[in-house]
Amino acid sequence: MPPAPRTLVLDAGAFGRTLEKMAQGILQQTQDPRTLVLVGIQRRGVELAARLAAAIARATGGGADVPRGALDITLYRDDLETVGPKPLVGTTHLPSELEGRHVWIVDDVLFTGRTVRAALDELADFGRPARIGLAVLVDRGGRELPIQADVVGEKVKTAPADRVEVFVAELDGKDAVEVVRGAGVSGGGKA
Amino acid sequence: MALGKDLLGLEHLTAEDLLLILDTAEPFKEVSERAIKKVPALRGKTIVNLFFEASTRTRISFEFAEKRLSADTVNVSASGSSVQKGENLVDTARNLEAMKIDMVVIRHGSSGAARFLGERIASNVINAGDGKHEHPTQGLLDLLTIRDRRPIAGTKACIVGDVLHSRVARSNIWGLLKLGAEVAVCGPKSLLPLGIEGLGVRVFHRIEEAIAWADVLNVLRLQMERMESGYIPSQREYYRVFGVTLERLERAPRELLILHPGPMNRGVEIDSRVADGPHSVILDQVTNGVAVRMAVLYLLAGGRPELAEAAKGGGDH
Numbered sequence: 062m063p064p065a066p067r068t069l070v071l072d073a074g075a076f077g078r079t080l081e082k083m084a085q086g087i088l089q090q091t092q093d094p095r096t097l098v099l100v101g102i103q104r105r106g107v108e109l110a111a112r113l114a115a116a117i118a119r120a121t122g123g124g125a126d127v128p129r130g131a132l133d134i135t136l137y138r139d140d141l142e143t144v145g146p147k148p149l150v151g152t153t154h155l156p157s158e159l160e161g162r163h164v165w166i167v168d169d170v171l172f173t174g175r176t177v178r179a180a181l182d183e184l185a186d187f188g189r190p191a192r193i194g195l196a197v198l199v200d201r202g203g204r205e206l207p208i209q210a211d212v213v214g215e216k217v218k219t220a221p222a223d224r225v226e227v228f229v230a231e232l233d234g235k236d237a238v239e240v241v242r243g244a245g246v247s248g249g250g251k252a
Numbered sequence: 253m254a255l256g257k258d259l260l261g262l263e264h265l266t267a268e269d270l271l272l273i274l275d276t277a278e279p280f281k282e283v284s285e286r287a288i289k290k291v292p293a294l295r296g297k298t299i300v301n302l303f304f305e306a307s308t309r310t311r312i313s314f315e316f317a318e319k320r321l322s323a324d325t326v327n328v329s330a331s332g333s334s335v336q337k338g339e340n341l342v343d344t345a346r347n348l349e350a351m352k353i354d355m356v357v358i359r360h361g362s363s364g365a366a367r368f369l370g371e372r373i374a375s376n377v378i379n380a381g382d383g384k385h386e387h388p389t390q391g392l393l394d395l396l397t398i399r400d401r402r403p404i405a406g407t408k409a410c411i412v413g414d415v416l417h418s419r420v421a422r423s424n425i426w427g428l429l430k431l432g433a434e435v436a437v438c439g440p441k442s443l444l445p446l447g448i449e450g451l452g453v454r455v456f457h458r459i460e461e462a463i464a465w466a467d468v469l470n471v472l473r474l475q476m477e478r479m480e481s482g483y484i485p486s487q488r489e490y491y492r493v494f495g496v497t498l499e500r501l502e503r504a505p506r507e508l509l510i511l512h513p514g515p516m517n518r519g520v521e522i523d524s525r526v527a528d529g530p531h532s533v534i535l536d537q538v539t540n541g542v543a544v545r546m547a548v549l550y551l552l553a554g555g556r557p558e559l560a561e562a563a564k565g566g567g568d569h
Contacts, residue, residue, distance in 0.1 A: 133279065136291035136321075136550075149272075150279040150550075186288045 070199070070217055070225075071238040079214040080109070083196055084116035086212035090194060091163050094121055098159065098190070100130040102168040102180055103151040107131045108229040109198055110167040130155035132166070137179035159188030165212075169227040171197040174208035199238055201225050258370035258377040259548055261386035262426040270430055274396050276547035277540070283320055284542055294321035294553055299355040300348050303380070304330040304341075307359050309514050309538065310380050310390070314357050317545035323355075341365060345373050355552065358382070363419075376552045381419050389548060390513055391423025393541040395431065397533050398468055400540070401509055405432030410462045412496060413472035413521050414443045414483075420513045424470055425451055438462035439494060442483045459494050463504045470511040471496050474521045487520050497523040501531070509533055 071079060091097050097117070101110030114127040133151035156162075166180050177195060184193060196212035201219045217225060217240060224244040228237045255269055262270065283291055299318050303311055311327065318325045328348075345356060355376040358366050363383030370377035381387040398404055409428050415421040415437045428435045429452055436454035437444055438461075449455055456462040463469070474490060484490050491497075501508060510522075510532045518524045527534060 136283075136293040138293075150276055152279050152282060154282070182292065186290065187286070 065244045066242045068240045068242070069237065070240055071215060071236075073236040076236040076238065079198065080112050081116055083198070083212050083214050084113050084120055087113065087165055087194070087196055088117060088120060090211055091165075093163070096161060096163045096191065098128045098130065098156055098162045098164045100132050100155065100164055100166055100180075100184070102166065102176060103131055103133040103153075105227050105229055105232065106166075106168040108231045109169060110165075111231075112229075113165075113167060113196070128156040132180050132183055134176055134179035134183055137183045139175065139179070153183070155187050159184070159190045162190045163192045163194065164190040165194045165196050167196050169198050169229075170225045171195070171200045171208075171210050171213075172203050172225075174204045174206035177208050178206055198227060199225055255551055257552070258366070258379075259388055259552060260367045260370060260377070260379045262388050262391045262423045262430070263386065265426075265430070267430045267432075270392070270395065270427060273392055273544065273547050273551065274399060276551060277392075277396055277543040280320075280543040280546040280550075281540070283546070284316075284539070289320050290322055291320065292322045293550055294318070294323040297321075297323040297354040297553055298352065299323045299325050299357065299549070300353050301325060301327045301380075302344070302348070302356055302358045302360075303328065304358070304360045304365075305381070307380070309541070310359065310387075313538070313541040314378075314380060314389075314545050316542050317549055320542070321546055321549055323549070326353075341369060342372050345369055345375075349373050349375055355549070378548060378552065383419065384417050384422070385419055386423045386426075387419040387513075388423050389541070389545050390420050391427040392548070393537055393544045394420075394424055394470060394511055394513070395427050396540045396544050397511060397537045398433075398509065400536065401533065402467065404428065407433045407468055408436070408466045409433050409468040409470060410436040410438050410456065410466040411470045411472065412438045412459065412462060412494065414474055415439055415448065415472070416443045416445050416483075417475060418472050420470075421472060425453060429453075436462060436465060440484060440490075459496065459500060460503070463496075463500055463508065466508060467506065468509045468511065469496060470513070471522050473513065473515060474517055476517075487517075491520055495519075495521060495523060496526055498525040498529065501526060507531060511537060513537070 088094060099110040099114050101107035110129050114129050117127050131154055133153045135150045194211040197210045198214040200210055200213045200216045203221060219240060222243045224241045226239045226241060228235050230236050283289060301311055301314055315325055353375055357378045357380050358369055359380040360382050363385035365382045366377055366379035379386060379388055395404060398407060411421045411424055425435055436456055437448060438456035438459055444455060508531055510526055512522060512534045516522055516527055518527060526532060
């Protein structure tokens with residue numbers, strides 16, 4: 062089988078600019094930046110949340126660090142019996158207090174919306190934030206639930222069989238977003 | 253994943269299986285630290301805890317693990333159930349299964365009871381101790397507790413006491429050997445199985461030698477009923493010769509990690525000052541027990557209908 066065609070959506074430069082734009086978007090939609098908490102969804106959402114936190118700190122004059130957390134939604138999935146070999150469960154850690162906070166869920170790719178649904182359920186078990194927003198690097202369409210992002214880095218038109226691959230320097234050695242046409246959503250694809 | 257429908261023992265698991273369970277247990281530790289100690293992973297699953305022998309720790313630990321994964325649980329103990337009226341194991345289990353359950357956790361006095369059941373019902377079966385055979389989740393929580401403190405590979409672990417009657421000892425030996433530890437047993441000749449060297453373990457008959465050799469001591473409970481059957485002369489005699497005392501540990505060339513599966517007989521197999529001392533990880537074992545059982549339940553619940561079908565037909569797995 063010939064390798065599936067691969068298109069570059071964001072290169073390293075565009076990736077960085079997109080994150081800056083997202084940081085601005087988050088700030089504009091947060092009434093009180095002091096209540097801000099960024100929660101990344103394991104795995105790449107965690108790295109993206111760290112970058113966004115740094116960008117927000119720069120934009121607000123490098124004051125206090127933006128509190129961050131990580132969410133592993135594996136135990137909140139609704140497809141335990143159908144996903145087959147289970148990925149190893151990752152760790153969840155959140156800033157101690159979510160009460161009254163404006164929490165932003167950060168993920169790399171928004172697709173069916175099921176991951177976000179699970180993340181909302183899990184957050185609810187940790188407390189009652191004043192507000193929850195959703196920031197994603199790539200919105201690839203294809204929603205199966207009524208869920209939309211408040212801040213989108215890049216909208217990409219895809220077919221269900223396409224795979225959106227997000228690379229971050231911390232884990233993958235480069236920053237990039239690529240679409241592999243007809244590759245199937247398994248593997249790097251995110252729900 | 254190579255884990256089958258049931259968890260019957262550690263003897264037939266690979267090192268990879270063991271590591272998968274231990275690695276899966278890590279994030280579950282954190283779930284028990286949350287304000288809301290619950291995740292929905294097993295929502296809608298029904299689990300029966302079928303205990304034909306008395307147990308406090310293991311049953312409660314399983315029940316916490318099940319509840320923290322949002323499963324629905326029912327406890328059945330031999331006394332006060334139709335088991336007392338002479339119903340046999342398979343009939344009991346088939347009746348439970350007719351009520352559409354998903355998993356059975358079984359504790360039974362006969363070696364092989366869990367396997368027997370697993371081959372006859374479609375639900376997942378988890379062995380919570382069968383006779384003198386195995387107690388796999390205890391073996392796993394011991395491995396996890398050791399691994400929290402030091403790499404298991406290369407660790408010298410000695411199991412002390414009544415190895416002959418101990419399912420905990422068997423699960424420990426299999427698990428430790430598979431993960432690359434050196435294993436020894438120590439106890440009076442009357443309480444060590446003949447030919448245990450054949451499993452690849454070292455044998456000590458003097459506790460001082462075991463302490464001088466080991467990095468980890470897993471001190472087994474001396475079952476009182478053994479004394480009446482003449483395996484040992486008296487509790488006092490046992491403590492004098494095999495008791496893990498502070499004085500003996502102070503003479504050790506290195507600091508030992510002390511495990512005990514509970515319930516403890518203070519002043520019989522273990523000195524209170526050791527049990528409550530800085531090298532004791534006995535309560536960590538209890539904490540880890542919940543995490544490791546959550547991992548096992550979670551992994552087995554993964555849903556493999558083809559295996560359940562095979563099991564219904566009585567096939568091997």
